[in-house]
Amino acid sequence: MSDLLANKEAAVQAVVEWMTKKAGNKTKFYFNDFSKIFPDDKPRDIKKVVNKMVEEEILEYWSSGSTTMYGLKGSGIQHSSEGEE
Amino acid sequence: MAFISTGYNPAKPMENRITDIGPKDYNDFYPPVIAKNKGKWSHHEILEPGVLVHVGDSGDELYTVRVGGARIMSTGHINEICDIADKHCNGYVRFTTRNNIEFMVDSKDKVEPLKNDLKSRKFAGGSFKFPIGGTGAGVTNIVHTQGWIHCHTPATDASGTVKAAMDVLFSDFQDMRLPAQLRVSMACCLNMCGAVHCSDIAILGYHRKPPMLDHEYLDKVCEIPLAISACPTAAIKPAKVKLADGKEVKSVEVKNERCMYCGNCYTMCPSMPLADADGDGIVLMAGGKVSNRISAPKFSKVVVAFLPNEMPRWPSMTATIKRMVDAYAKGANKYERMGDWADRIGWEKFFDACEIEFTHHLIDDFRQQAYMSWRQTTQFKF
Amino acid sequence: MAKHKTPLLDQLESGPWPSFVSDLKAQAEKRAKNVEGVEFQIPQDCIADLLGVVELSYKHGRTHWKHGGIVGVFGYGGGVIGRYCDQPKLFPGVEHFHTMRVNQPAGKYYTTDYLRSLTKLWDLRGSGVFNMHGATGDIILLGTTTPQLEEVFWTLTHDMGQDLGGSGSNLRTPADCLGQSRCEYACYDTNALVYFLTNQYQDELHRPAFPYKFKFKLDGCPNCCVASIARSDMSFIGTWRDDIRIDQDAVNKYVENAAGYPANAGAFRGSRDWGKFDLEKEVLGLCPTKCMMFKNKKLSIDNANCTRCMHCINVMPRALKIGKDTGLSILVGAKAPILDGAQMGSLLVPFVEVNPGNDYEAITQVIENVWDWWMEEGKNRERLGELIMRQGFQKLLEVTGIEAMPQHVSYPRTNPYIFWKEDEVEGGWERDVDEYRKHHLR
Numbered sequence: 001m002s003d004l005l006a007n008k009e010a011a012v013q014a015v016v017e018w019m020t021k022k023a024g025n026k027t028k029f030y031f032n033d034f035s036k037i038f039p040d041d042k043p044r045d046i047k048k049v050v051n052k053m054v055e056e057e058i059l060e061y062w063s064s065g066s067t068t069m070y071g072l073k074g075s076g077i078q079h080s081s082e083g084e085e
Numbered sequence: 086m087a088f089i090s091t092g093y094n095p096a097k098p099m100e101n102r103i104t105d106i107g108p109k110d111y112n113d114f115y116p117p118v119i120a121k122n123k124g125k126w127s128h129h130e131i132l133e134p135g136v137l138v139h140v141g142d143s144g145d146e147l148y149t150v151r152v153g154g155a156r157i158m159s160t161g162h163i164n165e166i167c168d169i170a171d172k173h174c175n176g177y178v179r180f181t182t183r184n185n186i187e188f189m190v191d192s193k194d195k196v197e198p199l200k201n202d203l204k205s206r207k208f209a210g211g212s213f214k215f216p217i218g219g220t221g222a223g224v225t226n227i228v229h230t231q232g233w234i235h236c237h238t239p240a241t242d243a244s245g246t247v248k249a250a251m252d253v254l255f256s257d258f259q260d261m262r263l264p265a266q267l268r269v270s271m272a273c274c275l276n277m278c279g280a281v282h283c284s285d286i287a288i289l290g291y292h293r294k295p296p297m298l299d300h301e302y303l304d305k306v307c308e309i310p311l312a313i314s315a316c317p318t319a320a321i322k323p324a325k326v327k328l329a330d331g332k333e334v335k336s337v338e339v340k341n342e343r344c345m346y347c348g349n350c351y352t353m354c355p356s357m358p359l360a361d362a363d364g365d366g367i368v369l370m371a372g373g374k375v376s377n378r379i380s381a382p383k384f385s386k387v388v389v390a391f392l393p394n395e396m397p398r399w400p401s402m403t404a405t406i407k408r409m410v411d412a413y414a415k416g417a418n419k420y421e422r423m424g425d426w427a428d429r430i431g432w433e434k435f436f437d438a439c440e441i442e443f444t445h446h447l448i449d450d451f452r453q454q455a456y457m458s459w460r461q462t463t464q465f466k467f
Numbered sequence: 468m469a470k471h472k473t474p475l476l477d478q479l480e481s482g483p484w485p486s487f488v489s490d491l492k493a494q495a496e497k498r499a500k501n502v503e504g505v506e507f508q509i510p511q512d513c514i515a516d517l518l519g520v521v522e523l524s525y526k527h528g529r530t531h532w533k534h535g536g537i538v539g540v541f542g543y544g545g546g547v548i549g550r551y552c553d554q555p556k557l558f559p560g561v562e563h564f565h566t567m568r569v570n571q572p573a574g575k576y577y578t579t580d581y582l583r584s585l586t587k588l589w590d591l592r593g594s595g596v597f598n599m600h601g602a603t604g605d606i607i608l609l610g611t612t613t614p615q616l617e618e619v620f621w622t623l624t625h626d627m628g629q630d631l632g633g634s635g636s637n638l639r640t641p642a643d644c645l646g647q648s649r650c651e652y653a654c655y656d657t658n659a660l661v662y663f664l665t666n667q668y669q670d671e672l673h674r675p676a677f678p679y680k681f682k683f684k685l686d687g688c689p690n691c692c693v694a695s696i697a698r699s700d701m702s703f704i705g706t707w708r709d710d711i712r713i714d715q716d717a718v719n720k721y722v723e724n725a726a727g728y729p730a731n732a733g734a735f736r737g738s739r740d741w742g743k744f745d746l747e748k749e750v751l752g753l754c755p756t757k758c759m760m761f762k763n764k765k766l767s768i769d770n771a772n773c774t775r776c777m778h779c780i781n782v783m784p785r786a787l788k789i790g791k792d793t794g795l796s797i798l799v800g801a802k803a804p805i806l807d808g809a810q811m812g813s814l815l816v817p818f819v820e821v822n823p824g825n826d827y828e829a830i831t832q833v834i835e836n837v838w839d840w841w842m843e844e845g846k847n848r849e850r851l852g853e854l855i856m857r858q859g860f861q862k863l864l865e866v867t868g869i870e871a872m873p874q875h876v877s878y879p880r881t882n883p884y885i886f887w888k889e890d891e892v893e894g895g896w897e898r899d900v901d902e903y904r905k906h907h908l909r
Binding site: 235 | 477487577578579585589644753777811
C-alpha cells in the first residue's frame with residue numbers, strides 16, 4: 001500500500017481535493033478514477049478507504065441502476081433535479 | 086397517516102445498524118421431505134402437464150403442482166398463495182426461475198384437492214389465478230422485465246405483451262405436444278435486464294429514434310460530461326445552442342447515425358428523452374437455447390426487425406409468435422429445439438414455414454461478428 | 468369506483484392467463500377499503516395511480532417514469548433503484564416510487580410465515596406490489612417513497628434477518644437452480660454454494676467497486692435451467708468425470724415402453740401421440756458423440772467420448788444417472804448483446820471440486836484471481852467478457868494461473884499471427900546485426 005493511502009487523513013484529503021478540483025466539470029466519478037489519485041495501489045485497498053468515506057458521509061453513491069458512481073456528498077445537481085433535497 | 090418509525094435515526098445512520106447479513110438460510114425454508122431427501126432423489130416423472138412426482142431413494146414421494154403467474158403480484162395475491170400453501174402444503178411453497186409457483190405435497194391423495202382448489206380460483210376479470218402447466222415439451226411462463234410498469238427506458242410494455250402472448254400460447258402452457266420445451270422471454274429494451282438473447286422465442290422492445298434534446302433545461306438538470314460519457318457509441322458531444330429567444334446555452338449534440346437507441350444518456354440526463362409512439366415497437370428473435378443438451382447453447386436470431394406497438398394486445402406480434410410455434414410443432418423432430426430445427430432445415434426454410442418475410446434489416450451489419458452470419462458456401466436451398 | 472378509467476388495460480383482464488391488471492385493480496380496492504386498518508406509510512391510492520400511469524402509457528405508447536440515482540440505503544451502493552413519475556400532478560400517489568431488491572433465498576423456497584411478514588411490511592411501507600422475482604433473481608419490492616427506504620431496510624435486517632440484493636457496479640445477487648434439493652441431475656449442492664458465495668462476498672455485493680455489474684449463476688447440471696452459461700459473468704455448471712451409471716433393467720423397461728418409464732420422464736404426455744419409444748432413434752441416434760451402443764439388451768457407453776450433454780439421462784432418468792465423481796465447470800464472460808454483441812460463457816475451468824469442507828477454496832481462488840485482474844484492467848462499464856476479448860483468453864489463463872488445454876477451445880486458431888513473448892523465443896530479440904552482415908552482404 002502506498003504511503004498516501006496508508007495515511008487515512010491524507011488519503012481522504014487527496015480524494016476531496018481531487019474531486020473538488022474536477023467539480024467545475026463533473027461531480028460523479030467511476031471507482032476506477034480513484035486509481036488516478038492512488039496510481040500504485042490495488043483496487044481492493046483503495047476500496048477500503050472509499051468505503052470508509054461513504055460511511056463518514058464525505059462521499060455518496062449515484063447509481064444508474066447498472067453502474068455506480070461516487071461523488072462528494074451533496075455535490076452536483078442531481079439532488080435538486082431528482083427532487084431529493 | 087402518521088409516520089411510524091422503526092427506530093432508525095437519520096441523524097445517526099450507523100447507530101444499531103445491521104448490514105451484510107445476506108439472504109435467509111435456505112435450510113429454514115425447505116419442506117421436511119425436501120430436507121430429508123436432498124441429494125438422494127432417485128428420479129422424477131411428469132404425470133400430466135403441470136404435475137410432477139419426485140421419488141427419493143428412500144421411497145418417499147413428493148408431488149409438485151406447478152402453476153403460472155404474472156411476475157408482478159400484489160400482497161393480496163401472495164397472501165392467497167400462502168393460504169393455499171397453508172391449507173395443502175404445511176406452509177411451504179416455492180417459485181421457479183421462470184416465475185412459476187410450485188405447490189408441493191408429500192402424498193398422492195393430496196394432489197387432486199390441491200389441483201381443484203387451484204383451478205377454482207379466478208380473478209374478477211375472469212382469468213385464472215393459478216393455471217396449472219408449464220412442464221415438459223410445452224411452453225412455460227415467460228420471463229420478462231418491467232416495461233411501462235416501472236422502467237424509464239422501455240420501448241414497450243412487458244406485462245402487457247406477456248399477458249397477450251401467454252393468452253395466445255395458453256393451450257401450449259397446459260399441453261406438452263411440442264417437439265421439446267419452448268422458452269419465450271421478453272425484455273423491454275436492448276439493454277436486456279432480462280437476458281432474452283438465448284431463448285427459443287424472444288420478444289424485445291426496441292427504440293428507433295435518437296433522443297430528443299431539451300436544450301433549455303439540459304444544463305440545468307444534467308451534468309453534461311456524464312451524459313456524454315454514458316454513450317456507448319460516443320455519439321454525444323458538448324455543444325453551445327442558441328435558443329429561440331437568442332440566449333446561448335450549454336447543451337449537447339447527438340450524432341444521430343451513431344445512436345443505437347440504448348437510452349443510457351436518458352438514465353443520466355432526463356433532458357434527453359427517447360420514447361416515441363411511432364419509433365418504438367417490438368423485435369422478435371428466435372432459435373436460441375441455453376441447455377447443452379444434444380447441441381451447444383446458441384443465440385437467438387432476429388427474425389422480425391420491427392412490429393409497431395399495438396396496445397393493448399399486440400395482435401401482429403402474437404400472431405407471428407403463434408405462427409412460429411405452430412410451424413415448429415409441425416416441422417421439428419422429437420427432442421429438437423426451435424433453433425436446431427431452423428439450423429437443420431435452413432433459415433431460408435424457417436422463414437417459409439413461419440410465413441415471415443425476410444428483409445434487409447435481418448442481415449447483420451454490427452461489428453465483426455456480422456461476417457460469421459453471412460453464407461460462405463454454395464449450399465443453400467431455393 | 469376506480470380512481471382512473473383504464474379502458475385499454477381493462478382489455479387485458481380477459482383471456483385465461485393470470486391478469487396483472489385484475490390483480491392490481493384488486494390491490495387498489497384492497498388499499499381503498501383497508502379492512503385491516505393498515506397505517507399506510509405511502510399514499511393509499513398509489514396502486515390506483517399506478518394503473519392510471521400505465522393506462523396513460525398504453526394511450527401514448529411511451530413510458531412515464533424517470534430514473535433517479537441518489538436514493539439508496541446508507542452505506543450501500545446497490546439494492547435500491549430510484550423511480551419518479553413524469554406526471555406527478557396527475558398521479559401524486561406514484562410521484563416517488565422506488566424499487567428495492569431483496570436477496571432471495573437459495574432455490575426460491577419459502578415458508579408462508581416469511582412471505583406473510585414480507586407482505587405485511589410492504590403493505591405498511593410500500594405499494595404492496597412485488598415482482599416474484601426480478602430477472603436476476605431478487606424479490607423485487609416495487610414502489611415506495613424515499614423516507615421509507617431506511618425503515619424497510621431496518622425491518623428487514625432487524626426483524627427478518629434479511630438483506631438487500633445488488634444493483635450497479637457490484638456483485639449482483641447470485642442465483643441458482645434448485646439443485647440437489649429436488650433434482651436427481653444436480654452434480655453439486657447449488658443451494659449451499661450460492662448461499663456461501665453470497666455471504667462470502669457481501670462487501671462486493673453492497674459496496675460497488677467493480678468496473679460494471681458482475682453476475683454469478685449456478686446450474687446443477689448442463690441442462691442449465693437458470694441459463695448461467697448465457698447470462699452470468701461467471702457460471703458454475705455441475706458436471707462429472709467418471710461414468711454414467713446404468714441400470715440395465717430400467718433401460719429395458721424403457722425399451723419395452725413399460726408403465727412408469729415414459730420417455731423423458733413424461734415430458735411428452737400431451738395431446739400429441741409420438742408413438743412408441745425407440746431407443747435407437749431417440750437416444751443412440753441423437754447422442755452428439757455417438758458413444759452409445761445397445762446390443763443383446765445391454766446398453767454400453769463409451770464414457771471417454773461422452774460430452775455429458777444430458778440427453779440420454781433426460782430421456783431415461785430411471786435408467787441412467789450422473790456419475791459419482793462430481794464437481795463443476797467454470798465458464799466466464801457471458802453477457803447480453805450490449806454493447807459489442809452477446810457472449811456465451813467460455814470454459815475456463817473444466818472441472819473443480821465442490822468442497823464445503825475447505826470453504827470451496829478451489830472455487831473462490833478462481834473468483835478472486837479473476838476479480839483482481841478485472842478490477843485492475845477493466846475499463847469503466849466493461850464486462851468481464853469484453854475484457855477477455857480485449858486482452859485475450861491467454862491473458863485470462865495467465866492471471867488465473869491455469870494451464871492451457873484443448874478443452875479451452877472449440878478448435879485452435881485459424882491464423883498464425885501469434886504474438887510471441889520475447890522469453891518464449893530462443894535467444895530473445897536482441898541480435899547482433901554486424902554478425903549477421905558477416906554472412907549477408909548489405
